[in-house]
Amino acid sequence: MRTLSLPMCRSLIGWFVVVAAGVVLAVWWSPGDVSAQEAEELGDVALGSQLYAQACAQCHASDGRGVEVPGTDRVAPALQGREQVTAAYVDLVLRTGRMPPAADPFDNQPRKVAFNEAQRLAIVAYTVEEFGLTNDLADVTDLPEGDPGNGQSVYAENCAACHGATGGGGVAGGGAWTPAVNTYEPVTLAEAIRVGPFQMPAFGEKQITDQEVADVGAFLEEVRSESGTPLGLVELNPVFASGFVALLAVAMILSLFWISSKPTWFPDPEADADEDRPTTPAAVTPVDTTEQP
Template structure:
């Protein structure tokens, strides 16, 4: 006992304890930690389970519905190459799965008229088919932005489930994921980001607005969090790209939260429904109509007075 006490008073005793503790920690970790191969196998297994896609089916869909405009190699085709003013498409090299998911899941693709801006429509393909197509384009033509799985997409529909119980369970899971994602954003920060980067095209209310050359910024009322996220990642049409270097993932989440809460705001109402087209437009309409009524009343009163004279 005296021997231990004497050694504890040695000036190097503290260092010795630290070294021994680190050595024991390292040996213990070597026994319990997974090997690099095992860790990679676990990761691949998790990825496969999370994203079960059929690239062969994606290729078949691309061949049937996309190749005529975008080309067999995905580099796009011009009107001169196709000989058809309504059959041409841009280069898909490096667009990534997010661009495919956005365009196809919102029904904008396949397009019957590539010369016109396509509105939002009911998608032609199912969620699984869209995932297959996106995986094929991403693998075959060079990767780009991936699908932001953390942002909720479309809510489940009853027609996709065999029983009411399965549908209710899927809907409950979706709503929980949606609420969790929205709760993670900052409404005030999202409002500032939206007003700075989005309102001049989509209007302060998210109702959309006219652009140049006959184009328009679509309304955000029907957009899901994933739609908005993918649009920021890929910049469809005239929209600029807001990648993670421009707006971080947290910025995007806050902006999406503001848009979703903005959409949930009730219409202010009034005798005429202007669909919240914007404060400036509504003020202009109110001013124009009001002044016109005042002028009309003044003319009528003056004419009536002259008739009595």
């Protein structure tokens, strides 16, 4: 058996160092570990796991691939392995109450929010750790100070066509409705703009900058904080205004009954003949005896 020569030994050690360093680096930078760490910063993964099993796993499966929704023939979307689904996406659908659904999950209607902040973040943390979702939450929700004026014009150009000029929501066709957005926090709006939930397209930083996202949030905040009239009414869409016009007309007609005369139906001599007609003359007596023109 021949001994290893020194130069050979040195070169092997060199290779060993390189490989070892590579392994260490690879372990250090592995995405799983990183997300595990960040997930813990987000929320309680154990709680998240429990809540996910209760509220989400029935349709999205315990491994996040999405299975047939009970009672329908439609398949729930996968959470794992889709670039679009990020921590912000999960946070958004929980924050707005879009998930978990009380009834038909495809009905596109706004719902009651099911989880508080700690529970929501726990679920987000769990999905980040378990399914390896990108954790973009901090990037998306860290917003500069917004300018409502610029926000109005950014909103008019990018959002009003679907969500209405003052964020009241509307129709999107094909049984889809756009939600009212003037009730949402700037953070919620920022998440939605970036991830593009459901039919909504995602808007990247080239289309709407972070500053503009903050501006839109500030504008809708302004819409929300509008105090309105003593009845609490803010700007009326013409459809709702038409309801108030009807009320105004009814109020006017009722006042006419009071100022002028109670409504009476056309007299019916045939029907009246059977009854005793009142013998007192009509209340208004002056008679114009001239002939009709």
